Amino acid sequence: MIQVENLKCHFDVSGSWLARLINRTGRILVKAVDDVSFTIHKGEIFSLVGESGSGKSTIGRLILGLENATAGSVHFDGQRLDRLKGAGLLAQRRRMQMIFQDPYASLNPRWRVKNLVAEPLRGTLPKAERLEAVGGLLQQVGLSPADGDKYPHEFSGGQRQRICIARALAGKPEFLVCDEPTSALDVSVQAQILNLMRDLQDEYGLTYLFISHDMAVVKHMSDRIAVMYLGRIAEIAPADQLFENPHHPYSKMLLAAVPSLEGVGKERTVIQGEVPNPVHPPTGCAFHPRCPHANERCKAEVPRLIARSDGSEVACHGVEEGRLP
Amino acid sequence: MEGAERSQEESTGQVQPLLSVRDLMVQFPNRRGVLTAIQDISFDLMPGEILGVVGESGAGKSMTGNAIIGLLEPPGRIVKGEILLEGKNLAALSQQAMRRIRGRDIGAIFQDPLTSLNPLYTVGDMLVETILTHLPLSRAEAQTRALDMLSEVGIPAPHERIGHYPHQFSGGMRQRVVIALALCANPKLVIADEPTTALDVSVQAQIINLLKRLSKEHGTAVILITHDMGVIAETADRVCVMYAGRIVEIGPVRQIISAPRHPYTVGLMAAIPKIGSGADKLIQIEGVMPRLDGIPAGCAFNPRCPQKIEACTRTVPPMIAVAENQLAACHLFTKPGGA
Amino acid sequence: MEVTERIRDSLHRFFDGDFWYSFTQSKITMISGGVTAVMLLAAFFAPLISLQNPFDPAALNLMDAFTPPVWAENGSWAFPLGTDNQGRDLYSAILYGSRLSLFIGFASVSLAMILGVTLGLVAGYLGGIVDVVIMRVADVQLSFPAILIALLIDGVARALLPNNRHEDVVVYVLVLAIGLSQWVNFARTVRGISMVERNKEYVLAARLIGISRPLIMLRHILPNTMGPVLVIATISMGVAILLEATLSFLGVGVPPTEPSLGTLIRIGQDFLFSGEWWIVIFPGAALVILVLSVNLLGDWLRDYFNPKLR
Ligand SMILES: Nc1ncnc2c1ncn2[C@@H]1O[C@H](COP(=O)(O)OP(=O)(O)O)[C@@H](O)[C@H]1O
Ligand SMILES: Nc1ncnc2c1ncn2[C@@H]1O[C@H](COP(=O)(O)OP(=O)(O)O)[C@@H](O)[C@H]1O
Ligand code: SF4
Ligand SMILES: [Mg+2]
Ligand SMILES: [Mg+2]
Numbered sequence: 023m024i025q026v027e028n029l030k031c032h033f034d035v036s037g038s039w040l041a042r043l044i045n046r047t048g049r050i051l052v053k054a055v056d057d058v059s060f061t062i063h064k065g066e067i068f069s070l071v072g073e074s075g076s077g078k079s080t081i082g083r084l085i086l087g088l089e090n091a092t093a094g095s096v097h098f099d100g101q102r103l104d105r106l107k108g109a110g111l112l113a114q115r116r117r118m119q120m121i122f123q124d125p126y127a128s129l130n131p132r133w134r135v136k137n138l139v140a141e142p143l144r145g146t147l148p149k150a151e152r153l154e155a156v157g158g159l160l161q162q163v164g165l166s167p168a169d170g171d172k173y174p175h176e177f178s179g180g181q182r183q184r185i186c187i188a189r190a191l192a193g194k195p196e197f198l199v200c201d202e203p204t205s206a207l208d209v210s211v212q213a214q215i216l217n218l219m220r221d222l223q224d225e226y227g228l229t230y231l232f233i234s235h236d237m238a239v240v241k242h243m244s245d246r247i248a249v250m251y252l253g254r255i256a257e258i259a260p261a262d263q264l265f266e267n268p269h270h271p272y273s274k275m276l277l278a279a280v281p282s283l284e285g286v287g288k289e290r291t292v293i294q295g296e297v298p299n300p301v302h303p304p305t306g307c308a309f310h311p312r313c314p315h316a317n318e319r320c321k322a323e324v325p326r327l328i329a330r331s332d333g334s335e336v337a338c339h340g341v342e343e344g345r346l347p
Numbered sequence: 348m349e350g351a352e353r354s355q356e357e358s359t360g361q362v363q364p365l366l367s368v369r370d371l372m373v374q375f376p377n378r379r380g381v382l383t384a385i386q387d388i389s390f391d392l393m394p395g396e397i398l399g400v401v402g403e404s405g406a407g408k409s410m411t412g413n414a415i416i417g418l419l420e421p422p423g424r425i426v427k428g429e430i431l432l433e434g435k436n437l438a439a440l441s442q443q444a445m446r447r448i449r450g451r452d453i454g455a456i457f458q459d460p461l462t463s464l465n466p467l468y469t470v471g472d473m474l475v476e477t478i479l480t481h482l483p484l485s486r487a488e489a490q491t492r493a494l495d496m497l498s499e500v501g502i503p504a505p506h507e508r509i510g511h512y513p514h515q516f517s518g519g520m521r522q523r524v525v526i527a528l529a530l531c532a533n534p535k536l537v538i539a540d541e542p543t544t545a546l547d548v549s550v551q552a553q554i555i556n557l558l559k560r561l562s563k564e565h566g567t568a569v570i571l572i573t574h575d576m577g578v579i580a581e582t583a584d585r586v587c588v589m590y591a592g593r594i595v596e597i598g599p600v601r602q603i604i605s606a607p608r609h610p611y612t613v614g615l616m617a618a619i620p621k622i623g624s625g626a627d628k629l630i631q632i633e634g635v636m637p638r639l640d641g642i643p644a645g646c647a648f649n650p651r652c653p654q655k656i657e658a659c660t661r662t663v664p665p666m667i668a669v670a671e672n673q674l675a676a677c678h679l680f681t682k683p684g685g686a
Numbered sequence: 687m688e689v690t691e692r693i694r695d696s697l698h699r700f701f702d703g704d705f706w707y708s709f710t711q712s713k714i715t716m717i718s719g720g721v722t723a724v725m726l727l728a729a730f731f732a733p734l735i736s737l738q739n740p741f742d743p744a745a746l747n748l749m750d751a752f753t754p755p756v757w758a759e760n761g762s763w764a765f766p767l768g769t770d771n772q773g774r775d776l777y778s779a780i781l782y783g784s785r786l787s788l789f790i791g792f793a794s795v796s797l798a799m800i801l802g803v804t805l806g807l808v809a810g811y812l813g814g815i816v817d818v819v820i821m822r823v824a825d826v827q828l829s830f831p832a833i834l835i836a837l838l839i840d841g842v843a844r845a846l847l848p849n850n851r852h853e854d855v856v857v858y859v860l861v862l863a864i865g866l867s868q869w870v871n872f873a874r875t876v877r878g879i880s881m882v883e884r885n886k887e888y889v890l891a892a893r894l895i896g897i898s899r900p901l902i903m904l905r906h907i908l909p910n911t912m913g914p915v916l917v918i919a920t921i922s923m924g925v926a927i928l929l930e931a932t933l934s935f936l937g938v939g940v941p942p943t944e945p946s947l948g949t950l951i952r953i954g955q956d957f958l959f960s961g962e963w964w965i966v967i968f969p970g971a972a973l974v975i976l977v978l979s980v981n982l983l984g985d986w987l988r989d990y991f992n993p994k995l996r
Contacts, residue, residue: 073547073548073549074547083890086894088890088893088894111896112896115894115895115896116895116896118894119894120890120891120894122887122890122891123887124887127886127887127888128886128887128888128890128891129888130888130892130906130909130910131910132909132910141892141895141897142895142896178635178636179404180635181635186891189891190891193895208403208404208574208636209403209574209576209615209618209619210403210614210615210618210631210632211403211635212618212620213618213619213620213629213630213631213632214631214632214633216620216629217628217629217631220627220628235547235548236548236620237548237622238619238620238621238622239620241620241622242620242629265622275549276548276549277622278552279548279549279551279552280548280577280622281551281552281555281575281577281578281580281581282577282580282581282621282622282623283576283577283580283604283616283619283621294553295549296517296518296519296520296547296549296550297547297549299517378707
């Protein structure tokens with residue numbers, strides 16, 4: 023359904039022309055997304071996981087056309103969004119929606135809930151039908167139609183996220199990008215929202231691109247998972263496979279870093295170091311300064327994503343050379 | 348026989364708690380009346396112990412921590428209760444006296460390392476200043492101690508880094524600096540309010556391990572406030588679960604995780620997605636935590652509680668022993684023959 | 687019935703809300719609010735509560751010139767605050783003068799607001815070259831003092847229009863001049879907010895739905911700028927009234943036949959040292975009180991809308 027090919031998005035974060043001249047610096051580029059390819063099949067939940075700054079949100083926005091790609095392409099049902107114009111673009115846009123991380127920032131505080139949810143329906147339905155539809159949508163996400171008269175600040179974070187979901191569903195989309203939809207919520211509420219998203223997927227046959235930094239949440243939600251590091255995909259694998267048998271050293275590290283309830287008082291082996299500054303990423307494999315298996319080749323050559331027989335794709339010289347399982 | 352018993356009591360039971368909080372209540376007067384943010388908060392903390400405090404946001408975790416270090420934002424104030432640090436009641440101290448206690452006897456670590464460091468001072472300046480304020484050392488000795496602290500919290504090349512400003516550090520390194528600052532006067536108690544929430548997953552683990560190690564090495568007691576049960580599981584000795592301004596359950600971490608008794612704790616544990624389980628649906632607690640101005644009568648959890656009985660809507664349940672060293676505030680246990 | 691209920695509901699919300707509460711928290715704010723309200727009402731109802739029409743030459747009698755205030759020797763109840771050199775009742779003149787001053791203030795601030803908010807919104811939301819051009823124009827504008835702009839426009843108007851027509855349009859010249867000198871404040875603030883809001887997720891959500899850029903600016907971003915815009919408008923109001931007074935004082939403003947507060951002060955200052963102090967003192971006091979209370983209101987609004995101070 024979604025086909026992402028060699029997608030790149032570089033942000034120019036250098037100062038103005040004058041500042042560059044004075045400081046004698048060249049252009050500074052942040053390679054937020056660098057040469058990323060993957061496919062999302064209809065009806066599946068595909069997840070992007072990685073630490074903050076790894077480019078997950080940028081990919082989501084690129085797919086929806088909220089950001090312009092530097093290179094590469096995104097095909098949605100065989101069509102390239104950036105080649106579409108006017109009514110055609112609008113029609114395609116309606117088929118995809120997004121749910122954001124911050125339920126406080128994603129609702130205009132000055133609008134009543136019913137108007138927020140009805141906004142995608144403006145111009146497609148007469149007012150009475152629109153309001154009826156809004157009532158139905160609110161019910162569907164576990165709120166009451168009477169809540170439509172309230173303002174967003176009268177709701178808790180979880181309820182706001184429900185409102186966001188109702189709004190996203192209003193235009194009857196087929197594909198949803200969910201950018202850390204529960205990161206700002208408490209666990210008990212997170213469970214409600216995750217369950218709701220699952221139910222809605224079953225009911226409408228939705229396809230999700232699910233973005234999160236929480237491994238346990240990703241495991242719970244996904245069919246397939248792409249692990250990202252500094253703008254590149256380190257590993258793509260079916261969910262169960264990734265958790266049982268991760269190949270890439272970074273995937274292993276992420277899994278090891280998850281605090282678990284079972285490990286009461288246990289000392290974990292912690293991987294050293296932090297995500298480097300994306301402005302000056304390391305040469306070769308961006309993970310090499312933190313990788314216990316790095317060799318000279320890792321420092322020099324960027325590893326390519328290579329498919330393996332078990333259905334996963336891994337970008338690691340160590341795995342490719344057979345040094346690592 | 349009698350003598351032997353006494354000596355045993357002296358060696359085990361006689362250890363005085365470092366911190367003893369009794370019936371703490373914090374209120375915010377506002378123009379519509381008075382909001383009670385936390386109430387009936389009572390717990391003991393032994394020297395060197397790590398107590399985790401969990402609960403949803405707004406449950407009153409930070410409020411409890413801030414009350415103990417005397418950093419309540421006005422108009423919030425302690426209206427009832429005692430905070431006994433080695434027998435001295437902090438709740439009755441003046442702002443001035445509290446300032447002397449902060450830093451020397453109690454250290455603090457907050458969520459955002461950037462806002463808790465002054466951007467205009469070098470890391471060394473801040474450390475030396477704090478050490479000189481609280482310890483009887485010369486400037487040269489303070490400098491040495493500052494270097495020791497930096498290397499102790501795992502900052503590489505401390506001689507070089509001591510002259511750097513906070514913005515020159517990465518997020519994880521900044522939090523290490525904050526920890527060094529909190530520990531540099533060798534306090535007996537550290538209050539860490541969501542110390543890892545703003546950090547990346549891989550860095551979180553590093554910081555947690557560091558906190559644990561330092562607590563052990565220095566014998567510092569820690570109140571670790573977080574909403575992440577996983578962090579608590581790996582770090583804390585005991586856990587205190589808060590809901591709507593009250594403690595609902597408190598006990599050893601192993602017991603709380605494997606055998607929670609309060610229905611809220613039970614729901615909380617079940618709602619956490621676990622990597623090991625293949626369940627299709629998460630167990631969820633229906634509804635949301637009430638706001639301060641809408642806390643229901645009786646047990647505050649009763650509208651969301653799947654096991655509620657008639658008494659729950661009438662009276663606030665007291666803390667009852669439900670297992671060894673484990674207390675829960677739930678009517679299911681106050682009724683004889685209850686679950 | 688539904689309408690009255692709604693009105694009652696919103697009135698209730700207003701008086702029960704933070705806005706009204708914050709207003710009642712400071713005596714100074716309440717006093718300045720009261721004074722502003724009284725002066726607005728007085729100006730609005732000037733024809734009803736004045737003793738004569740000071741703009742009507744036929745109503746004036748030169749014989750009454752230089753009558754002192756009522757409590758002084760030779761004072762008369764017909765002219766409670768005395769008269770000026772034309773025999774104009776100062777009390778009525780101040781009412782009509784504030785009316786004129788307030789009208790010019792409102793009109794010029796509205797002009798500045800419409801211009802500034804629109805340009806700021808567009809500059810902030812679209813960014814890029816549009817932003818650069820608008821903000822450069824704003825910078826250039828800022829480097830001209832308001833008086834210079836006013837003199838410039840006034841000069842152009844005088845040159846273009848025959849002299850007898852000039853008096854008819856002078857009010858609009860003032861509005862244009864003051865308005866043009868004030869829009870930059872609006873534009874800068876609104877641009878800042880617009881740049882922040884356009885990256886907020888609710889704007890992204892609106893873009894995803896396919897809402898056009900003008901509609902997003904209008905429906906989503908504009909409402910979020912209203913608080914700060916209100917603050918600037920209030921403060922600009924004070925500045926505009928003063929500016930009008932200054933221009934009239936310098937003689938480029940409204941003519942003495944239809945005096946504003948500034949014109950009255952200009953007339954009065956000629957007689958300040960010959961003993962007829964009231965001609966300058968009363969209009970001056972009216973101006974100071976009006977501008978001061980408007981500014982105090984502005985200060986309160988600024989604090990109210992500043993989340994850091996709350
Ligand atoms: N509009 C932008 N301008 C400049 N840099 C950006 C912009 N958006 C994102 N970035 C940078 O791109 C990188 C990836 O960001 P993002 O996609 O938000 O990561 P994630 O969602 O994984 O946390 C980060 O280093 C971020 O600073
Ligand atoms: N300044 C304040 N005035 C009134 N209520 C406050 C204030 N600060 C916090 N609260 C309320 O106190 C309660 C406890 O907050 P807090 O201790 O910060 O929760 P937690 O740290 O558990 O998320 C919350 O309901 C919050 O809304
Ligand atoms: S390519 Fe080399 S450095 Fe990168 S993850 Fe694999 S082994 Fe480690
Ligand atoms: Mg993101
Ligand atoms: Mg908190």
